[in-house]
Amino acid sequence: MDFETNYEIEDTADFIHRRNFSRVALQFPDELLKDSMRVVGALRDKLQLLKESGSETQRDGAKEVRLFVMADATYGSCCVDEVGASHSDGECVIHYGHTCLSPSSTLPAFFVLGKASVDASKCAESLSNYASTSGKPVLVLYGLEYAHAISHIQDVVVSVLSSLNASTSTCEYHFADVASRVTDPPKLCENSENLRPDCDCDTSCEGVTSGFTGSIGGLIWSLPKGSKMEDYSLYWIGSENSAFANAVLTFNGCEIVRYDVEQGCLMTDLSLQRKILKRRYYLVEKAKDANIVGILVGTLGVAGYLNMIHQMKDLITAAGKKAYTFVMGRPNPAKLANFPECDVFVYVSCPQTALLDSKEFLAPVITPFEAMLSFSRGREWTGAYVTKFWDLIDSPLPDVRHDPEEARFSLIQGRYVEDFSSKENVEEEEENGRVVALSATMEKALQLRDKSTTMITSNGKGATSGAEYFATRRTYHGLDMYHDSGSTVEPFLIGRSGKASGYEGERNKPDTEAKN
């Protein structure tokens, strides 16, 4: 495919020109970084052309458009890196490559989705085959890189349908649309699009009185009145990536098949995806037993992230647990293991990066939705799953203050456990203010430390705050200030010397020991 079409140079330039931006940040994922210079060059030429052909009024005010290339996004490369863009005072972000189309909070963004090749006829054939066997209406979803080919596929399917008119008359197709390739931060656009572009009724929808509007990962569709998602079979075109996993989780009540474009075949065995849901369910149960919860800030761009973090904090405190907030870019096992105090982490980020398989992590990482299930008593998993945290913002904070009627049964431990701090700390904090609560916690920590040997080994409840953890669970507390002066002075030892990657005298050490 032609380079300019693939990178949609014309549309991009038009967007920049029309909105009159002068400083533009181009965000590339790692795998597309190699093309960045060509894109910049092409874009610059195009902008120059537009500028010359533009109207008088525009020409006057027009400045030189400066383009900045951003790489190595702090968080997931699917989200708009607004912080990165503001380093160069960017006025808008042009995002290339795979995206989750999450709403941004401060800068307008234009998404270049890319155009992956797909054999439309083959795909359409497989689709109509599937539709005729499934017996349910089919909703077609796809990876955004295939968005360009969808109308073509749709045409092919329709033609196939008409040729086989009699037998396939029962089949029903729905194709999802790409929501909008331009997102604007909420405060800049009162009239055109609102904060949640995928939830409003799209007026451009052709006359269908929508009963249910669904959306996921930048796709939107509307279903006829009275029908539910469960009534449909989902047909996914694209590769097995996080967008797909997201769809499987969100619509776990539906039958889903995936058309693998590269291999050109239909994958119907999705037991692995089903297992993900079960695994998430386990993590929810595990989170219920947590005392200290870390909130990982996984985005500084997606609209409403700050509200979500505050909401999470309130939720966790209300559940009688202790919350700490961490900002550490993309989480990895080594980073998180620096905080063994935390029993579980809540990762506030865009839907597609939030689903972290935390098998290799010391503590599980869950999504805000899962946190809501875990930390509000009485809420039960009904099978519904929400990956977009902005859909959760409005959900009311459950009333956990009331005296719990029943002790909580922990499936992890197979017995009743009680969240004792929920009875204690919350009330204390309310009545006497934070200072008293803190001192009470500290008092407890100090008191427990006397019996540190028993505390370490009591495998029931862990520590309930970082301070308590430090006092009771760690055996090393830093340099001992009150060293027993009575003991004999130890002679100093000569430490290691050399480079950290291989100290002197270390290199052949394993060999000599092996001989011994």
Place this chain on the structure above:
Amino acid sequence: MVKFTAEELRRIMDMKHNIRNMSVIAHVDHGKSTLTDSLVAAAGIIAQEVAGDVRMTDTRADEAERGITIKSTGISLYYEMSEKSLKQYKGQRDGNEYLINLIDSPGHVDFSSEVTAALRITDGALVVVDCVEGVCVQTETVLRQALGERIRPVLTVNKMDRCFLELQVDGEEAYQTFQRVIENANVIMATYEDPLLGDVQVYPEKGTVAFSAGLHGWAFTLTNFAKMYASKFGVDESKMMERLWGENFFDPATKKWTTKNTGSATCKRGFVQFCYEPIKQVINTCMNDQKDKLWPMLSKLGIQMKSDEKELMGKPLMKRVMQTWLPAADALLEMMIFHLPSPATAQKYRVENLYEGPLDDQYATAIRNCDPEGPLMLYVSKMIPASDKGRFFAFGRVFAGKVSTGVKVRIMGPNYVPGEKKDLYVKNVQRTVIWMGKRQETVEDVPCGNTVALVGLDQFITKNATLTNEKEVDAHPIRAMKFSVSPVVRVAVQCKVASDLPKLVEGLKRLAKSDPMVVCSIEESGEHIIAGAGELHLEICLKDLQDDFMGGAEIIKSDPVVSFRETVLEKSCRIVMSKSPNKHNRLYMEARPMEEGLAEAIDDGRIGPRDDPKVRSKILAEEFGWDKDLAKKIWCFGPETTGPNMVVDMCKGVQYLNEIKDSVVAGFQWASKEGALCEENMRGICYEVCDVVLHADAIHRGGGQVIPTARRVIYASQLTAKPRLLEPVYMVEIQAPEQALGGIYSVLNQKRGHVFEEMQRPGTPLYNIKAYLPVIESFGFSSTLRAATSGQAFPQCVFDHWDMMMSDPLEAGTQASTLVADIRKRKGLKEQMTPLSEFEDKL
């Protein structure tokens, strides 16, 4: 028809000397429930005529259907003894009314935990032994458990009717059989020398052994006969009793007692002459319908029959006659009242076993004195499903004080630590209830020494708990029960309809409560797991779950799954090293198998993290040949900080080592819970930290760098030390006649089992076979065995030990490697094991 009221019962509850709390224990099918019926009948709850057929204590439909007891059931019974019969009683008593709190327990090994729960709240045990089958494995297990709890046993040799009707053995032969049964039981009891409890062995001549036929509702002790003959011979009862057992012979011809068989044809052993023969005669006469002979015989014995009963023929007649002559209840009750301790007596010596706190505080004193005015001490030993679905009675025993309706109690759970607030609730008791057969009666309060069921606490007690008054904040809990079986068989359940999940979770919660042993949990993969002691146990649990606790919602269960353990065969072939993610820290480690018996010692808690280091190093040095200094360098145990694996520091002169200890421990806890082979727990592996290289800056050697590295190096050392799988193994005991042996052996062979003991039961055609059988092969074992032996063999399986599977799981195609692949698949892991190169780094 009920002879007594709740008010009457409540009144006697205050007379602590007139209470007997006892459980009926035995091997499966030795007739516990049937015998219990006779006792219940005598108390007037069921008609005398149907006693032996109803099985009053088998309240569940499936119990009746299978003919086995599944849950232990408590009944409070009221008896009024005659002044005459109590004449001999030397202990303290208040009047002639007695209250017996009786608990019938299951005999199948899979339900041993029910027995444990029953024993805790009783003071005496009626051990029932089948006179033909003798002392079996479960008899022994429960008897040992009873003695461990300081519970005084009395014995009844049951199924006497088999001797008379089925086997038709002569007197002397029968005597020998009984003698052997009693001796076998005494051999077990003799090992429990306890100065406080005294001699716990049983002797027929002392009245602590009864002979019974539960099915026909009659029983006797030598006391019955001694009373009969004492006046005739002009000796006192105790003298007569001695003559009726042991080496005492009587020759009617010479009318002389001798201590040896004189050899004359008429010389017979006292027992045979005066007990066995008369019974045999009566039975035979009845069975042969020789009524002309029977009536004079009966009138001689002083038995009055009602006119309608005289119309009976054959077996019913025999049953009726025997019941009138030697009513089971009278003999057994007398034995229990005379020889089992009252709570007042028993709690004096049981307090040491029961109370965790100091034995001189007010709670210990109140328990010791069984003081109804003292502070409340109540132990809830099990939860019983109530008739309204989803609710439970908390069933237990008041050891001190009184529990009353509406009182506020402190509930101390099994994980309660005095002075802390975890596992502690303060709640109101809604109602106090006592059990009378199938009915429950609400009473105002229940004083110490009695069993009681409480309503309104079920949402705070999982399985058991200690209750005290609200204000008794310094009370320690009563010691948790120790079970003789462990949940080794697991099955994964899921609901057929995904939206039933909340129902399933709720159901699992209730199931966990209803059974003292079952463990309901969730696996890493998100599967719900039910773990039980055996196949039968699981079957019952699943049935309960689906029918009772989930309202019939359909569930899908997986095939039974056995949990394995990962261990190592040898010391690591080299010291392995792993680098931290930043490549600046290096950990060197080696794995080696623990010394034999060490893992078991850790399991038993003889060695553990809470030990005094000196004691620990002494045990390790003396029993396991450890270096004394090394024993002090154990960093931790795992998984769960108490498991049978450990990390030992072997480093010399390493800088900052104390800083990373916590991180290594955290990594070890993680790794030992999920081994490298298939993420099963590790067992019996000792990890030695050989050397550590750390970055000079503290920021670069934090937990984030060290914890994942420790995990990796532990995996690497495990994989280089010839990793092996351990599988759980049952000890199976089978009793069968000789002709069934062939079938048993072939089934055992086919199932990878091996026999280690085969013994003929002296005096019977039965053989006793003991064998080891891998748990994984035990599914369907009972039914296969029954099929192969035409129903003559019935196995009892108890978890015994972990056995190493010798095949190499790292070598493709071996049994162990297929097993590993299966487990990984089930857990949703990559089917290929992570290779060593992923864990080990090179410099």
